[in-house]
Structures are given as structure tokens and as C-alpha cells.
Amino acid sequence: MKTILITGASRGIGREIAKLFAKKGYNVAINYNKSIDKAKSLYEEIVSLNANAILLKADVQNPKEVKHMVEETIACFGHIDILVNNAGICQNNLLIDESDELTAQIININLLGSIYTSKYVIPFMLKNGKGKIINISSIWGQHGASLESTYSSSKAGLIAFTKSLAKEYGYNNILVNCICPGLIDTDMNKNLSKSERDEIIKKIPVQRIGETSDISNLVLFLCEETGDYINGQVITVDGGFTL
Ligand code: NAP
Numbered sequence: 105m106k107t108i109l110i111t112g113a114s115r116g117i118g119r120e121i122a123k124l125f126a127k128k129g130y131n132v133a134i135n136y137n138k139s140i141d142k143a144k145s146l147y148e149e150i151v152s153l154n155a156n157a158i159l160l161k162a163d164v165q166n167p168k169e170v171k172h173m174v175e176e177t178i179a180c181f182g183h184i185d186i187l188v189n190n191a192g193i194c195q196n197n198l199l200i201d202e203s204d205e206l207t208a209q210i211i212n213i214n215l216l217g218s219i220y221t222s223k224y225v226i227p228f229m230l231k232n233g234k235g236k237i238i239n240i241s242s243i244w245g246q247h248g249a250s251l252e253s254t255y256s257s258s259k260a261g262l263i264a265f266t267k268s269l270a271k272e273y274g275y276n277n278i279l280v281n282c283i284c285p286g287l288i289d290t291d292m293n294k295n296l297s298k299s300e301r302d303e304i305i306k307k308i309p310v311q312r313i314g315e316t317s318d319i320s321n322l323v324l325f326l327c328e329e330t331g332d333y334i335n336g337q338v339i340t341v342d343g344g345f346t347l
Contacts, residue, residue, distance in 0.1 A: 105129065105130065105131055105156070105181075106130050106131070106185040106186065107130065107131040107132075107133060107177065107181040107182075107183055107184050107185050107186070108121075108122075108125045108130045108131070108132055108133065108184075108185065108186040108187075108188065108327070109133040109135065109160075109173075109174070109177050109184050109186070109187050109188070109221075109225065110122050110125075110132070110133065110134065110135060110188040110190055111135045111162075111164050111188065111189055111190050111191035111217065111218075111221055112135060112136070112137070112164075112190045112191030112192060113132075113134040113135055113136060113143070113146065113190070114134070114135075114136035114137075114138075114139035114140075114142040114143040114146065115139055115142055115290065115291055116288075116290030116291055116292060116316060117190055117240060117285070117288060117290060117316050117319050117320070118135075118188070118190040118191070119142070119146055119316070120316035120317055120319070120320040121188055121190065121319070121320045121323050122134055122146055122150065122157075123146070123149065123150070123153075123320075124317070124320040124321070124323075124324055125186075125324070125327075126149075126150040126153050126155035126157065127153060127155075128324065129155060130155065130185075130186075131155070131156040131157070131158075131180075131181045132150055132155060132156070132157045132158075133157070133158050133160055133173075133176075133177040133180070133181070133184070134146055134147060134150075134157055134158065134159050134160060135160045135161075135162055135164070135173060135191065136159070136160070136161060137161065137162065137163050137164070137191070140161070143159055143161075144159065147159050156181070158176065158177065158180045158181070160173045160176055160177065164191045164213055164216075164217030164218070164220065164221060165209070165212040165213050165216065165217055167220045167224075170217070170220040170221050170224055171220075171224050173221075174221070174224040174225050174228070178228055183228060183231075183232045184225050184228050184229065184232075184235070185229075185232070185234070185235060185236065185327075186235070186236045186237075186238070186327045187221060187222065187225045187229075187235070187236075187237045187238070188237075188238045188240065188323060189217070189218035189221055189222065189237065189238070189239045189240060189262070190240040191213060191214075191217055191218075192213060192214045192240065192258075192292075193209065193210060193213050193214065193255075194210070194252060194255045194292055195210060195251075195252060195254060195255055196251050196252060196295070197251060198251065199253045199254070202254060206254075207254050210254045210255055210258055211254065211257070211258050211261075213258075214255065214258035214259060214261075214262070215258040215259075215261040215262060215265070218239055218262055218265065219265060222237055222265075222269060225237075226269075226273060226278065229273075229276075229278050230273075230276055230278070233276075233277060234277045234278065235273075235277070235278040235279070236278070236279050236280075236281075236326065236327045236331070237266075237269065237278065237279070237280040237281075238280075238281055238282070238283060238323050238326055238327065239262045239263075239265065239266045239280070239281070239282045239283070240262075240282075240283055240285065240319070241259040241260075241262040241263055241266075241282050241283065241284045241338070242255070242256070242259040242284055242285060243284050243285065243286050243340060243342050243345065243346050244256040244259055245258075245259025245260040245261075245262060245263050245284060246260070246263070246284055246338070246340065246346070247346055248260075259284075262282060263282055263284075263338050266280050266281060266282035266336060266338065267336050267338075270335045270336030271336065274335050274336070279326075279331070279332070279334065279335045280335065280336060281326050281331070281334055281335065281336065281337045281338075281339065282337065282338045282339070283319060283322055283323065283326075283339050283341060284338060284339065284340045284341065284342070285314060285318075285319050285341050285342065286308070286314055286340070286341065286342025286343060286345040286346065287304055287308070287313050287314060287342070287345065288313070288314040288315070288316060288318065288319060289313050289314065289315060289316070290316060293313075301313065304345075307345060308342070308343045308344065308345045309343060309344035309345075309347065310343035310344060311343075312343065314341065314342065314343060318341055319341055322339065322341055326339075
């Protein structure tokens with residue numbers, strides 16, 4: 105049975121990925137940081153689907169916690185076949201108004217967290233002779249967003265990280281790809297008013313905000329045999345918003 109480790113699986117996109125892979129029979133390692141109740145309810149949902157799961161509290165900014173999380177997953181399931189670097193936070197402010205603490209936190213969670221997690225997972229994938237890593241970036245990592253300059257930088261970093269790892273570990277049958285979602289309906293966008301959402305929808309050719317399943321379905325495609333010749337790619341899922 106294959107094992108997937110998803111960072112930031114307690115809510116939003118990560119949660120949807122966890123549920124989809126559980127339905128497909130994968131062992132699911134659920135990482136969370138603050139949302140313990142949501143993580144527990146996801147665990148119960150997955151177990152009720154007759155899939156195996158483990159709950160892993162870790163702040164991905166902290167390399168010791170990340171290392172422990174990876175070791176716990178290996179102790180429980182023996183191997184990690186798929187890693188999804190999904191944990192992330194965003195901000196909405198002028199750069200000049202951003203505290204140094206927040207700037208560091210965004211980079212540390214979104215970029216460094218993904219680097220630490222990959223660094224600790226890859227040795228086990230090498231032992232296993234295979235692996236898939238999916239990094240969840242953003243359209244703003246491709247295009248840059250006003251009021252989200254640190255966020256956009258962290259996500260642009262993930263794109264370079266993806267391409268670098270793909271070149272470094274493709275030879276070892278570890279395939280690394282990056283998904284750049286557009287606007288997806290999660291807590292991350294809960295502060296948008298109805299009129300702001302409507303304004304954005306007008307600019308999206310398919311005339312809707314994305315669902316978490318729009319992302320999880322692509323993760324599954326990349327991680328199953330359908331994705332076995334796709335490596336180092338940056339795939340935009342935004343309904344045509346950034347065309
Ligand atoms: P969300 O609903 O706000 O969920 C964020 C997840 O990240 C939560 O499960 C949270 O866990 C976790 N997280 C935050 N800080 C963490 C930390 N230090 N350590 C471990 N986990 C942490 O956001 P989302 O929309 O699902 O976003 C998921 C990913 O997609 C992010 O990387 C985001 O940048 C990216 N993305 C989202 C959109 C969008 O429109 N929603 C668009 C482009 C890209 P806890 O609550 O347990 O702390």
C-alpha cells in the first residue's frame with residue numbers, strides 16, 4: 105500500500121488531497137500545525153473509509169519537528185511514496201507595512217518548510233527506489249502579486265526548487281512537479297467580500313472560483329502512473345485567469 109505525506113492537511117487543499125488519496129486506498133500521513141480539531145476530524149473521516157492514517161503535529165518552519173514528522177511516518181508505514189508540500193500562509197499588505205516577523209514567517213513556512221520536508225523525505229525515497237514530490241506554489245509565484253510580494257517570492261522560490269530537485273533526483277526515479285493554483289475556495293480567501301469575489305470571477309474565463317478538488321485531481325494524476333513521464337513541470341490550474 106502506498107503512503108502519501110501531506111503538509112498542511114488539516115484544512116483546504118491539503119485536506120481535499122488527503123481525502124482523495126484515502127479513497128484510493130493510500131496510507132495518509134496528515135500533517136497539521138494549529139488546527140488539531142480539524143486534523144482529528146479528517147483522521148476519523150479517513151479511518152471510516154477503511155484507509156490508514158496517522159496524525160502528525162509539526163510546524164514546517166522547524167527542521168527538528170519536520171525530521172521527527174518524517175521519522176514517525178516511516179515508523180508507522182515503512183515508506184513514503186508521495187510528498188505534497190502544501191502548507192502555506194499568505195498576507196495582504198504593502199511590503200513597507202509588513203513586520204520583519206511576518207516576512208520571515210511567510211518565507212519560512214512556504215519555502216523553507218518545503219525544502220526541509222523534501223530534504224528529510226528524499227533519503228527514504230532513495231532507499232525505496234522511487235518517489236513523487238508535488239509542490240503547491242501559486243499563480244502569484246509565476247506572475248507576482250501586488251500586496252503579496254513576500255508570498256509571491258516564496259512561491260517563485262518553490263518553482264525554482266521544483267526544477268532543481270527534478271534535475272537532481274530524476275535519475276533516482278523521484279519525480280518532482282509543481283502546481284500553481286489560481287483562486288481556490290478555501291479559508292485563505294475567506295476575507296474576500298461577495299463583490300470582490302464577483303469582480304475576480306468576471307476575469308476568469310471559466311467564470312468560477314476553483315474548488316479544492318480541481319487541485320487534488322491533478323495531484324492524483326501526477327502521482328499515479330498517468331504522471332510517470334512528467335518531471336520538473338509547473339502546471340497552472342486557474343481556469344484561464346492568468347492568460
Ligand atoms: P488554508 O485553507 O489556509 O490551509 C492552510 C494549511 O496550511 C492548513 O492546513 C494549515 O494548518 C497549514 N499550515 C500553515 N502553517 C503551517 C505550518 N507552520 N506548519 C504546518 N502546516 C501549516 O490554505 P489553502 O488555500 O488550502 O492553501 C494550501 C496551499 O495552496 C498553500 O501553500 C497556498 O499558498 C496554496 N495556494 C492556495 C490558493 C488559494 O486560492 N486557496 C491559491 C494558490 C496557492 P493548521 O491550520 O493546522 O496550522
